[in-house]
Amino acid sequence: MTTTTPRPATQAEQGTTAPRALPRWYRSTVFLKTVMAVTGVMLLLFLTAHMIGNLEVFRGEExxxxxxxxxxxxxxPILGHSWFLWILRVVLLAAVLLHIGTATALARRARRARPVRYAHRPPVQGTYAARTMRWGGVIIALFVVYHILDLTAGVLNPVGAPGRPYTNVTADFQLWYVTAVYTVAVLVLGxxxxxxxxxxxxxxxxxRPGLERxxxxxxxxxxxxxxxxxxSVPFAVAVGWVE
Incomplete structure (x- = not known):
């Protein structure tokens, strides 16, 4: 009697039920990468504006x-007081969630596409960058939560004075451990x-090959x-240039 070993199901066959229940455009890796890139650009624009705004501290408290x-x-008067900030926060939160979600989905697809690790995998820049992005993203996410509780809600701020952001910022960075945490987070962000x-x-x-460099x-x-x-802001406060 001859026994026939069942043929292992292919990756496409294993994932037939759940993925095919989703729209084809959503199942596209190109689509997920595009969403990740677009939400990343949105966050970059916010960070750039935020950094420039922070430099106002050098012009004094007023x-x-x-x-x-x-x-x-x-x-x-079209929008109510602080409505713009709340709209911006909602948009940024959606961008962050989409950015994290697409990054997670892409990482899972990459692991499923290569279920067995290479015995001898040559060290490449892409591998290092991918690892950096993963743990860096976690550190940044944790810091954002702390940053909001500190300078937005004022819960973790040494002063936490409502309507006095300059006082709150300078009080923060006079503490060496706050400056240290902020420095690590910003370096990871970089x-x-x-x-x-x-x-x-x-x-x-x-x-394009010619534009790679x-x-x-x-x-x-x-x-x-x-x-x-x-x-520049925390170090200026720490050394006494901004008081």
């Missing part, structure tokens, strides 16, 4: 507090931004500028 109050008045800008540029159609340099330059810009 200027920095005035800038913070102006943000709450954008759109008036690494994340560098790879994110480079990857988004390729995904959105600028992957230019894209890499531009991504690195942007990440450095953002890192220095964000770190």
């Amino acid at each position: 200027s920095f507090d005035g800038y913070a109050h102006w943000l709450r008045e954008i759109g008036e 690494l994340h931004l560098r790879h994110g800008v480079w990857s988004a540029t390729r995904t959105l159609g600028r992957h 230019v894209t890499s340099v531009a991504a690195t330059a942007y990440a450095v500028v953002m890192t220095v810009g964000f770190l």
Whole structure:
């Protein structure tokens, strides 16, 4: 009597039921990468504006507090007081959730496509960048929660004075451990931004052999500028340039 060993189901056959229940465009890896790139660009625009706004602290308390109050008045009288900020927060939250969701989906697809690890895998830049993006994303997400509780809600701020952002910022960075946490988070953000800008540029159609070097340099330059810009405030407070 001859026994026949069942043929293992292919990856497509194993995932026939759940994936095919989704629209074809959603199941597309290209679509997920595009969503990740677009939401990443949205977050980059916010971070750039946020960093520039932070530099108002160097113009003094009146200027920095005035800038913070102006943000709450954008759109008036069509929008109510602080409505613009709440709309922005909702949009950013949606962008963050989509960014994390698509990143997770793509990572799972990559693992399913290669269920067995390579016995001898050559070290490549892409592997290091992927690992950095994963743990970096977790650190950034945790820091954002802390940052909101600190300077937005004022719960973790040493002063937590409502309507006095300059006082809250300077009180924060007079504490060495707050400056240290902020520094680590910003350095991780810089690494994340560098790879994110480079990857988004390729995904959105600028992957050309002649522009590869230019894209890499531009991504690195942007990440450095953002890192220095964000770190300039806590270090200026720590050394007494801003009081």
